[in-house]
Amino acid sequence: MKINSKLRLQILIQNSFFVVLFIVLVFLLGFLANQYKYSKDITQANRNTLTTGSINILKQMKGPITLTVFASKDDVNNGDTFRQGIINFMTRYQRTKPDINIKFISPIEEPKLAQEMGIKVDGEVVVEYQKRSEHINPPFAEQEMTNLFMRLSRTNQQAVMYLDGHGERNLIGLKNNDVGEFGKQLESKGFKFANPNLAVESEVPLNGSMLVIASPQKNIPAVEAKKIKKFLESGGNLLWLLDDNNFHGLEEAASYLGLTVSNEHVVDPTAKVEGADENVSFASSYGVHAITKNFMLRTLFSNAHEVSAKGTLDNGWEVSKLIEVSPNGWLESSPSKANQKSTFDKNKDKPGPINIAVALQRTYGKKGQRVVVVGNGNFLSNTFITTGGNLDLGINMINWLSGDDNLISIQPMPLKDVNVTIPNDNTSVLIAWTVFHSFQYFIPIIIFVLGIFFWFKRRKA
Secondary structure, three states, rough: OOHHHHHHHHHHHHHHHHHHHHHHHHHHHHHHHHHOOOOOOHHHOOOOOOHHHHHHHHHHHOEEEEEEOOOOOHHHOOOHHHHHHHHHHHHHHHHOOOEEOOOOOOOOOOHHHHHOOOOOOOOEEEEOOOOEEEEEEOOHHHHHHHHHHHHOOOOOOOOOOOOEOOOOOOOOOOOOOOOHHHHHHHHHHHOOOEEOOOOOOOOOOOOOOOEEEEEEOOOOOHHHHHHHHHHHHHHHHHHEEOOOOOOOOOOHHHOOOEEEEEEEEEEEEHHHEEEEEEEEEEEEEEEOOOOOOOOOOEEEEOEEEEEOOOOOOOOOOEEEEEEEEEEOOOOOOEEEEEOOOOOOOOOEEEEEEEEEEEEEEOOOOOOOEEEEEEOOHHHHHOOOOOOOHHHHHHHHHHHHHOHHHHHOOOOOOOOOOOOOOOOOOOHHHHHHHHHHHHHHHOOOOOOOOHHHHHHHHHHOO
């Protein structure tokens, strides 16, 4: 009996010591979890953490950001947690920029304030930054919120002017060869457009941020060409997209820039490995420039032409190469016939890599002058704009030309796995019901029953 009593006492002390150690361990883990945080985002596009583009935008925003959310109080009993959802969403931004402040106002309790702020729907958010404000309606994702921050950050409010009426790729057009989708992205980032009629106006307005000439197909009248040349001479910024070496009446402007564009287009037989035509080329390297700084995305160009520019002491242009393509390709001197494979002729063809874009800048007045020329308009067309990093590269060019160098960054990716669409048929509905309720009811019940079974089995043993 004494031995049994001592043994029981020893077991009791050991168990008590184990319980104390376990409780201490739990408190220690809780303390460490409170002091050090680690998370891993395994969703597509890392939707629970910010992309590099969003982080860069936040880092260059100086001063606090205030979000005023006009939302009715949550009905927790009905599963309504809209306010908490806003807090969780903005937490990702607050990790990078702690001075993002969120306040909630019920439009029912403060109807006058809601009316003064122009609130139209429950859940509407007013974002304020440096005395500028903008509204955003739910639901919204990182793409929309970061674009809003970019619009509020934009210092240059001057319009992007575009030439029209000569068969250009239209900045608001819907055809495949137009650049309307690119225009929509620019608008979402705070750019405004203007379309000056050079046949009527005395000159190209100098109060715009830049002029875009997107691959005209018809000759530009001499009167309009002189106004464009004068615009360049007066310090105007220019984005010029060319699909060939035909300047269509703008030869004097090209000469003023020291511009040369090849008649031949780039051929890249290795593009077939990517499932593309040999007339399609991929960027192999980017130049050392603000537009392409830290730019690592792949870009695609169809029927691109070589571009070069020569800075002179007379005009003071500083020239930078931007994009080289097709290191294994060449400039095709004689276009191949239909269904005939192009072959490299060392006596006629120029081997790659081929530079297809240049950036020019010079000191002019206080702000300086900037020009970008690309020997390809297809890369910003509605057909190719969503390919690789084409959109990002185009926006970087526009930001640089407008003087907003600090907004040059990789754009946030649209999310692809936010929603799951289940076909509306009996089999799919049955499968969805089974999967959902298995995790909600069946699997927990099976685990509970198995736990009891093994407990009884061990107890009998």
